[in-house]
Amino acid sequence: MILTGKHLVDLANKSDLVRDYLGVPGWNNIVKITNNSVHRLVGFNENGDAIINAQFIGSRKYKDRLTTNQMIRLIEDGAFKHLGKRFGMEEYYDAIFTYKPTAAKFAFATTGDLKPDADPETSTVDGYAGVTGQDSAWTVIVNHVGTLAFDSAASGGYVQFVSSSTNNQFASNFRNAFLFDTSSIGAGATISSGYFKGYGSSKSDGLSATPTINIYASNPASDTAMAAGDYDSFGSTAFCDTAITYAGWSTAGYNQFNLNSSGIAAVAATGITKLGTLNPEYDVADSQPNWVSGSQSVISGYFADNGSNEPILNVTYSTGSTFKFATMMGVG
Numbered sequence: 454m455i456l457t458g459k460h461l462v463d464l465a466n467k468s469d470l471v472r473d474y475l476g477v478p479g480w481n482n483i484v485k486i487t488n489n490s491v492h493r494l495v496g497f498n499e500n501g502d503a504i505i506n507a508q509f510i511g512s513r514k515y516k517d518r519l520t521t522n523q524m525i526r527l528i529e530d531g532a533f534k535h536l537g538k539r540f541g542m543e544e545y546y547d548a549i550f551t552y553k554p555t556a557a558k559f560a561f562a563t564t565g566d567l568k569p570d571a572d573p574e575t576s577t578v579d580g581y582a583g584v585t586g587q588d589s590a591w592t593v594i595v596n597h598v599g600t601l602a603f604d605s606a607a608s609g610g611y612v613q614f615v616s617s618s619t620n621n622q623f624a625s626n627f628r629n630a631f632l633f634d635t636s637s638i639g640a641g642a643t644i645s646s647g648y649f650k651g652y653g654s655s656k657s658d659g660l661s662a663t664p665t666i667n668i669y670a671s672n673p674a675s676d677t678a679m680a681a682g683d684y685d686s687f688g689s690t691a692f693c694d695t696a697i698t699y700a701g702w703s704t705a706g707y708n709q710f711n712l713n714s715s716g717i718a719a720v721a722a723t724g725i726t727k728l729g730t731l732n733p734e735y736d737v738a739d740s741q742p743n744w745v746s747g748s749q750s751v752i753s754g755y756f757a758d759n760g761s762n763e764p765i766l767n768v769t770y771s772t773g774s775t776f777k778f779a780t781m782m783g784v785g
Contacts, residue, residue, distance in 0.1 A: 601681050602680050671686060
């Protein structure tokens with residue numbers, strides 16, 4: 454019996470030792486093996502199309518890797534133990550060079566456009582926690598525990614900080630949380646991509662700080678209400694690789710943040726996904742912005758209570774029941 458391409462794909466996806474000897478980096482799912490290449494699924498684009506990375510390696514390299522004493526020991530004692538009694542070394546070698554893969558068809562699903570609940574909230578909330586009424590150094594503002602919160606506004610500053618009239622002192626800073634019920638994804642799903650969108654309403658830059666905006670983790674004490682103490686519950690790892698600039702923030706349409714690997718990892722497949730908007734270079738970095746007496750810089754957008762143009766989270770994912778690479782591959 455000849456070891457089929459299906460078996461090779463299955464083994465390579467289950468064992469880091471096999472991947473090492475095939476010279477395949479990372480843990481992206483392998484979907485095809487040919488005589489001189491390994492093809493890996495690296496994600497999906499926004500249209501749900503599979504993005505495949507093909508790594509081409511000379512046949513001689515495959516042969517060298519697969520005929521070493523170490524690989525034989527793997528077959529006898531390691532990753533191939535469950536097949537080692539049925540297939541010999543030569544059959545493994547033959548399988549690679551005789552395998553004719555069939556085209557794989559990729560199944561995927563999306564959550565659709567998820568939105569936080571408007572007031573009164575039942576499962577999720579959006580709103581802000583902030584510090585106000587201060588006359589303090591910027592670092593005091595950034596590291597404060599919070600003085601107020603609001604979760605029923607139609608719009609507000611996704612990023613907003615205000616100076617006091619005292620030289621180089623500040624009065625206020627605001628951070629926004631956006632929660633989404635992503636439990637429909639379900640346990641065991643593989644999340645491949647996603648995006649958060651906020652509809653801009655206005656912006657102003659009285660401090661001449663030209664602030665940017667990005668998304669981070671939030672963790673309010675309640676899923677359905679904001680509290681002042683939530684101000685210090687935000688994360689510092691950006692969930693999008695590219696912050697939106699002040700000039701780039703649209704006040705007449707949606708502004709989209711594509712989730713990076715940290716953002717994808719933060720999606721709660723069986724619960725509530727908690728995101729937030731912060732300014733990276735001043736708030737997250739704890740670095741004082743330019744000071745102008747009694748002025749503010751603000752990037753504003755709509756909340757769920759606006760009733761339209763609400764914040765949106767959309768996630769693309771696959772499930773074990775519809776996305777099994779090994780069983781979708783043809784046999785050699």
